[in-house]
Amino acid sequence: MTLYKSMAQLVALFSMFAFMSVAQADVKEYDIVVETKTVNYTGEDVEALTLGGGIPGPTIKATLGDTLRVTFHNKMDVETSIHWHGILLPHEQDGVPWLNTVPIAPRSSHTFEFPIIHAGTYWYHSHTGLQEQRGVYGSIVLEDPNENRDYDHDLVLVFSDWTNENPDDILRNLKRDGDYYALKKDSVQSWDKVIANGMPAIKSRLQGSWTRMGPMDLSDVGYDAFLANGEIEHILGHAMPGDRVRVRMINAAASSYFNVEFAGGPMEIIALDGMDIQPQPVKRFRMAIAETWDAIVTIPEEGGLFEFRATANDGTGYASAFVGMGEKVMAPDIPRPNLFVQDHSMHDMSSMAGMDHGSMDHGSMDHAAMGHDQSAAKSEKKPIMDHSKMDHAAMGPDQAAAKPDQMPEMDHSTMDHSQMVHAAMGHSMPPMTNMSVTDLPPTIDYLTDYAPLKAVRSTVYPADMPERLVELSLTGNMEKYIWSFNDKTLSEADKILIRKGEKVRFRFVNTTMMNHPLHLHGHFFRVLNGQGDLSPLKHTVNVPSMGVVEIEFAANEEADWFFHCHNLYHMKAGMTRVISYEETTKADESVMKKLFTDNHWYAYADVGIATHMSEGRLWTVNNRYLAEVEWEAKSKDRYEVEAKAERFFGRYVEGFVGVKHESHEEEMLIEGDILINGFEKKTRAFAGVNVVLPLLIEGELRVDHKGDVRIQFGSELQLSDKTSFEWMWNSDDEYELGLEYAFTKRFSLTAGHNNKYGTGAGFMVKF
Numbered sequence: 001m002t003l004y005k006s007m008a009q010l011v012a013l014f015s016m017f018a019f020m021s022v023a024q025a026d027v028k029e030y031d032i033v034v035e036t037k038t039v040n041y042t043g044e045d046v047e048a049l050t051l052g053g054g055i056p057g058p059t060i061k062a063t064l065g066d067t068l069r070v071t072f073h074n075k076m077d078v079e080t081s082i083h084w085h086g087i088l089l090p091h092e093q094d095g096v097p098w099l100n101t102v103p104i105a106p107r108s109s110h111t112f113e114f115p116i117i118h119a120g121t122y123w124y125h126s127h128t129g130l131q132e133q134r135g136v137y138g139s140i141v142l143e144d145p146n147e148n149r150d151y152d153h154d155l156v157l158v159f160s161d162w163t164n165e166n167p168d169d170i171l172r173n174l175k176r177d178g179d180y181y182a183l184k185k186d187s188v189q190s191w192d193k194v195i196a197n198g199m200p201a202i203k204s205r206l207q208g209s210w211t212r213m214g215p216m217d218l219s220d221v222g223y224d225a226f227l228a229n230g231e232i233e234h235i236l237g238h239a240m241p242g243d244r245v246r247v248r249m250i251n252a253a254a255s256s257y258f259n260v261e262f263a264g265g266p267m268e269i270i271a272l273d274g275m276d277i278q279p280q281p282v283k284r285f286r287m288a289i290a291e292t293w294d295a296i297v298t299i300p301e302e303g304g305l306f307e308f309r310a311t312a313n314d315g316t317g318y319a320s321a322f323v324g325m326g327e328k329v330m331a332p333d334i335p336r337p338n339l340f341v342q343d344h345s346m347h348d349m350s351s352m353a354g355m356d357h358g359s360m361d362h363g364s365m366d367h368a369a370m371g372h373d374q375s376a377a378k379s380e381k382k383p384i385m386d387h388s389k390m391d392h393a394a395m396g397p398d399q400a401a402a403k404p405d406q407m408p409e410m411d412h413s414t415m416d417h418s419q420m421v422h423a424a425m426g427h428s429m430p431p432m433t434n435m436s437v438t439d440l441p442p443t444i445d446y447l448t449d450y451a452p453l454k455a456v457r458s459t460v461y462p463a464d465m466p467e468r469l470v471e472l473s474l475t476g477n478m479e480k481y482i483w484s485f486n487d488k489t490l491s492e493a494d495k496i497l498i499r500k501g502e503k504v505r506f507r508f509v510n511t512t513m514m515n516h517p518l519h520l521h522g523h524f525f526r527v528l529n530g531q532g533d534l535s536p537l538k539h540t541v542n543v544p545s546m547g548v549v550e551i552e553f554a555a556n557e558e559a560d561w562f563f564h565c566h567n568l569y570h571m572k573a574g575m576t577r578v579i580s581y582e583e584t585t586k587a588d589e590s591v592m593k594k595l596f597t598d599n600h601w602y603a604y605a606d607v608g609i610a611t612h613m614s615e616g617r618l619w620t621v622n623n624r625y626l627a628e629v630e631w632e633a634k635s636k637d638r639y640e641v642e643a644k645a646e647r648f649f650g651r652y653v654e655g656f657v658g659v660k661h662e663s664h665e666e667e668m669l670i671e672g673d674i675l676i677n678g679f680e681k682k683t684r685a686f687a688g689v690n691v692v693l694p695l696l697i698e699g700e701l702r703v704d705h706k707g708d709v710r711i712q713f714g715s716e717l718q719l720s721d722k723t724s725f726e727w728m729w730n731s732d733d734e735y736e737l738g739l740e741y742a743f744t745k746r747f748s749l750t751a752g753h754n755n756k757y758g759t760g761a762g763f764m765v766k767f
């Protein structure tokens, strides 16, 4: 009887389940054209790339259990691709050209089809070249029919950055000089400003250059506009006073972090990268590139049209979106960050070290001396310190062992994707409804990390999974604009091999002065932020400048997945890896070669003409090698020209070989004893090393084929926005002093003294 009853219940349950599956297993179809189109955001016509005729493309919507079928029609002359950012799907649907999906050839179409097995806010974008910067991105809303949150409106807000310049030219400029856009951004960190910022700034700069670190950098590219749903100012939607509005914010910028603030009061953050978190009210938060943040805001009773403002982290501009009705109410201006005082010590943001908050080096920061961005540092500190009351001993990730099988949605490893629809149905997030304001934790003024954020339930993996630790230093050479992991770009590195069934932990140590938003395709990972079981799930994690972050994920997929910095230019410059499942990888050498974008060659020229001499340099450079021809000349008898090939070894060392031909006036002995001045011509082959020394002085040691040794030192100092000073001395008793005033990035006035060629003034043109 009991058995019969249970059986009947089981059958009833099964029927209901089957019915629900049928009822909800819709196929959602979209047809989207990718084409070029002239846009004008800032008074200049620019050929952009659009999806469905717009920037951003249309919002793709589907419901948990649906099958999504999207056909892209490429009407362009170049190939394209679409990646489904943050969505769990079969590897061959992930869209990374060659690695996962065939590229969408010019004037052809491609259909993606995959089941929707989780809900949330995501986005899609091109993974080809720098097309994302040109407009190939759009939003995705995946709804959970069982979600039971309390809001009146559900809106999507895509933030992005816009430049009138061709993105390929931008990368070429950055490869010439990582600071290329500093002037456009008004962020030249020249000595006049360092001095104006007083002793702490001077000390900080000297400390930084002593350890051979360049100054702090918040962004690389100087943008012409920032966009909210494709407009500089956008009306997001109408809402009545008292309405609760869910806003799904997506940072689709190619290389901009945003500080987001709402004019109508605190935002209640409810989801991160599509995954629900315990609601956390914040006044302002920093949004890394490629993240999605869902927030609920309440339109204040007094009414108005309230601004969502996304201010670029470097302070160069913002995008606005308004919600409500009536008079506009603006969000406050966020002061520009002060880049002149910084802490060069490492910040350990990971839970492991985070447990021991005492070890954090915030104390060494001179808060009093800091500018506005330091308020960030202070509030960063606050939420972390709040955890000091927690039982640290109980919070190590190892206690994950205590609660196995608590992450069913991560545990689809054993299913094939066709069964995932069913699997996912049982896995909807628990409703987070009817939380009254009093249930919320205290409002955070400015949230710049993940420390206080908690998942809605345990995200812990089963205890019996074998573990693998992958240590990745985030490395970069700002001067040469080479970005890498462990000092190796994608083309120089091996795939990262993992095995199905493992728990893979990544430990990131950022050795650079920039933030890097790291994105893993096809998986959610736990950010080990000090919240133990409730570590939030994400697909993109910011690793702050000089910071340490750890993540872990369950290796429950197949084949190959891209993993990279989501700063588009960093990705292209080499901060990228392929994560491969050992048993099922399809990325052989020929596939890998097609992914290499970091070994591209760029060519440049500088030509200077002055009253006392002319000089020039032609060079071509890739991620590892440089070839150049350099000359200095006063007359047909007084000149030198050298050709050189260099190889880079890490950030500070280069080796080179070359040949130098010169003609100079020398005292000569003729017929044994008569001393006259003549012109000596000589040609020597040479080899040597360049080393970046403390205080960022460039040292060079070279030996020529006759055994003559030369040591040389030199450096360049940025005196003001446009003026720089250069000096050089070598053991052949040559020295040179030069001043350069840059009218534009292409044209400078110069003045200099060289003990071989004399003193003079002129100009320099850069190509």
Ligand SMILES: [Cu+2]
Pocket: 483, 515, 516, 517, 565, 566, 567, 570, 571, 575
């Ligand atoms: Cu990066």
